[in-house]
Amino acid sequence: MRAPAPVRLAVAAVLAQLTFLALSAPASAERLVISLSTDRVQIASNFTGDDIAVFGSIDLPAYLTEGIAYDVAVTVQGPRQSFTTRRKERVLGLWVNVDSREFVEAPAYLAVLSNRPLADIADGDVQRRERLGIANVRLLQRIGPDYADTVADDVFRQAFVRIRSGEGLYIESDADVSFLTGTVFRATVPLPPNVPTGRFDVDVKVFAAGQLVARDRAALTISKVGFEHFVAVYARDHALLYGLAVALMALGTGWLASVIFRRD
Amino acid sequence: MRFGRTRAFGCVARPNPVQIYLPIAELPVNVFLILGMGIAVGFISGMFGVGGGFLMTPLLIFVGIPPAVSVVTVTAHMAASSASGAIAYWRKGAIDFGLAGVLLLGGMVGTGLGVWVFTILRRFGQLDLAIGISYVLLLGIIGSLMIGESVQAILRSRRKTAQPPRLAGKPRWFAGLPFRMHFRRSNLDVSVLPVLAIGGGIGFLGAVMGISGGFMLVPALIYLLRVPTGVVLGTSLVLTLATMAAAVLMHALSSLSLDVVLALILMVGGVMGAQFGARAGQAMRGEQLRLLLGLLVLAVGLRFLIDLALPPGEMFTVLQTERVR
Structure with a gap:
């Protein structure tokens, strides 16, 4: 199935830009240039999740011939938040939260996307480093x-990662990066409906023969717009007026119902 | 090379008219699902003359709304449905505003205390436990009492023997307490202390558990204070309206959990369902209604007991650390 014409045009423009950037770079070793399909995701009332495309081009210096097999790992980290993870235990026959750990400034969203399993891309030491x-x-x-x-x-x-993964907020996938040519690739970053708002950092690393050879970074912002933005800001900055407005709305709805359904 | 239709473009922001994004809960929900829940709970609340919070809060948590948002937003929903009921009773003059005022005085203190305890429990991770245990105890006890009382009433009416005992005018254990006050509409002469205590208790439980407490207040007014049945429902609705409106304000001030969009959908569904429920309720006999409500209350209580007693599938829970002001 073909993509619609505007999308094909956009892809072509991105690729042209990447080629230009790649050509103008100094030729010392591999260089990586990435570009995001958008740097601004807007959450309006019809938001049900989104996908971001990350395009990348690996520029080869003159002395390197084509044909080297490159691997790509894309790490996307959302805004930092603190989370409390609690463990239930049986106390007097009831399952009760007893023990807890706080993960401080953890990424509220985390995606690690690669073109093949990480274990095949680099060994454990390199992965850790x-x-x-x-x-x-x-x-x-x-x-x-x-x-x-x-x-x-x-x-x-492990429990923290398992639960965040279950909510679609921590993702590790080796199927969401695909090479379009030997040196041009595209990664698809899935944003679930419950994605947090804030700044997202995209860090792309290129490996060859198990070693890091190039790296580039970009950022995007996810924010509520329009009514959703207005409500969130108003609820935070004018709590009393916001509460009063909701209370009055309740009275109004109730009054309206009693008028509409009045039977005498 | 082919730029085929992939996930990157195929699924991007396909507008879905059924889903709407909740700005405070920060996730999209199905409008018709929430509206349907509002209508269903509204029907039950209209039929039995209760707020329905004890059903609505667990339902919202069940469909994935964060517990804090559920408890807080349901207070706004109950303010709306009690407003529509209260106005209807006010037209009939079936409200004792003096009694409601004293109950409210206690209710305000209780609600403030409840919102404070709610915030503390949440910080220590014991909110689920507190809500669970209080649901099990309260709903279990009240449900059993209602079932017992209504079954007796049904048996009595079958045998057509003794009349149900007349409640008004019986001596009460708190008859000797000071600060007596006369409530004209109810034709009641009673100390304000038990009235304040009942109001405070209902307000406290309402704020902590996300319920209006109507299903406890109505029996308390009838059996403890001996308020005439004709005035009870209207007065209880006025009290519910005032405490819930206050809870909306206090929750809005103390935490970022009140979702106006969710509240509006629930309100619209709730007031519609309540109208039809009220008609259905009038077609049934009082003791049959009380038996049904008792069974419902007991069933919800048992559900919470099972949740607490059975080993959970996931031993761990993750919550974003308190967004306190």
Whole structure:
């Protein structure tokens, strides 16, 4: 099935821009240039999730011949928020929250997308060094006054990642990056309906033979617009008036119903 | 090379007229699902003369609305449905405003306390437990009492023997308390202390559990204070209206959880359903209605008990750390 004409035009424009940028770059080693299909996602009343395309072009220096197999890993991190993870245990026959850990300034959204499994792209050491994959992303935990990164097999960390993944907010996929030519690729970043608002950082790393050879970064903003934006800001900045407005709305609705359905 | 239709372009922002994005809950919901829930709960609340919060709050949590948003937003929904009922009773003059005022005084204190406890419980991660246990206890006890009372009434009417005991004028255990006051419309002479206590208790539970407490207030007014049945429903609705409106304000001030869009959908569905429910209710006998309501209340209580007692599928929960003002 063909994409609609405006989309094909947009893709062509992005590719032309990438080619221009790639040609004007100094030729020392591989260079990566990326471009996002949009740097601004707007949430209006009809928002039900979205997809962002990340285009990338790997520029080869003169001494490198084509034919090197490149791998790509795209890491997208959403705004930082703190989360409390609680564990239930049986107390007096009831299942009760007993133990908790707070993940401080954790990405509210995290996607790691690659063209093939991360284990095939680089070995464990490189993965750890380059913070590749959800297991290697830093998740700070507050323990009393101290902050510490959690190891990948920490039960609270695993539960946190499992639950966020279940909500579609943590994603690790080796099927969402595809090479269009040997050096041009596209990644599709899925944004679920419940995506948080704020700044999203896109970090793209290119590997060859298990080593990092090039890297580029970009950012996009997800924000509510129009009525949704107005409500969120008003509820935060004018809490009393917002509450009064909702209370009056309730009275009005009730009054209207009693008038409409009046039977005497 | 082919730029075929992929996920990147195929699914982008396909407008869906059924889904609407909730600005505070920060997720889209199906308008008709929420409207339908509003109508269904409104029907039940109109039929039995209760707020229906004890049904609405769990339903919203069940369809994925964050618990805090559910509890807070349901207060606005109940303000609307009680307003429509209260206006109808006001036209008939079936409201004791003096009694409602004293109940409200206690209710304000109770609601403020409840909103404060709600915020603290949420911070310590025990809100689910507190809501669960209070639902189990309250709904279990009230449901059983209602079932017992209505079954007796039905049996009595079958045998056509003794008349139900006349309640008004019986001596009460709090008869000796000071600060007596005369409530003209109810023709009642009673100390304000138990009235304040009842108002406070209902307000507190309403704010913590996201219920209007109508299903507790009505029996309390009838059996404890001996308020004439004709005045009870209207007076209870006025109190519900005032405490819920106050809870809306206090929640709006204390947390970012009140969602105006969700509230509006619920209100519209709720007031519509309530009108039809009220007609259905008038076609039934009082004790049959009370038996049905008792069974419903007990069933919801049991559901919460099962949730607390059975091992959960997921031992962990993740909540964004409190967005307190």
